[in-house]
Amino acid sequence: MQQIRFLCLALVAGLAAALPVAAAETAGPVLSRAGEQLALEALEQRLLMPAPDWLAAGAEIDPNAPETLLEADAQEVSLLLYPRAESEAFWTTRVGARLSLDGNANLKAYRDVVIIGYAQICRPELTAFFQLSPDQGEELAPLGFACGGYNDRLSGYQGKGEVMIMRFLKTARGVGVVYQEWLGPAFDPATPASWPVDTALIEQRVAQFEAEVALGLVD
Secondary structure (H helix, E strand, O other): HHHHHHHHHHHHHHHHHOOOOOOOOOOOOOEEEOOOOEEEOOOOEEEEEEEOOOOOOOOOOEEEEEEOEEEEOOOOEEEEEEEOOOOOOOEEEEEEEEEOOOOOOOOHHHHHHHHHHHOEEEOOOEEEEEEOOOOOOOEEEOOOEEEEEOOOOOOOOOEEEEEEEEEEEEEOEEEEEEEEEEEEEOOOOOOOOOOOOHHHHHHHHHHHHHHHHHEEEEE
16 A cells, blocks of 8 residues: 555645745654644644544554654655554554645645545546535545555555545645545445445544544644
8 A cells, every 4th residue: 555655645746846845954743642632743733633443542652663654854744553463564444644845735636636646546437535524615524535446556456445534634834634544355335335444433533533633833
């Protein structure tokens, strides 16, 4: 799935290509627990997100654990969290977040670019996007993606598919994205009973993404 992430990051990077690189150095990203949420501080922004549903209530996140991947450069920070004993090489679910410096971005256009990136790795006849609530102007509702089967561009993922939910937010400094993915055998997007995750859990996590994901500036 790393190929998917790289594909989408490459497409999104095109939106920020015209932005000047900041001359001043910024502090590295900080990942911490904020009550029942997680907080990611980087690039003069603070992203709040629900803790992974597999994490025990109140359990701390270890930024140095093998199940935690935190990468950063001057323009973007990305976070991936896996359940214990899962990793990039083997996973069934994961939670991710991304912060970028792109204060001039149109959030809907940014989301469209990410959608295009994910659609390109899925067989067209097995691709579906869904929302459980409408957008409210510039306040974008969580978006769902169902890929019933990957195309041949993803070696090692033949016969598999995924369901994903995403939330996009914006500040005057940049853009934040929070998402969760579930991986399993190929399925029919039109038949939720065949998905690799129960729809009740999707509804629960979408509600959490809507209520608990927030992005603000750091003083």
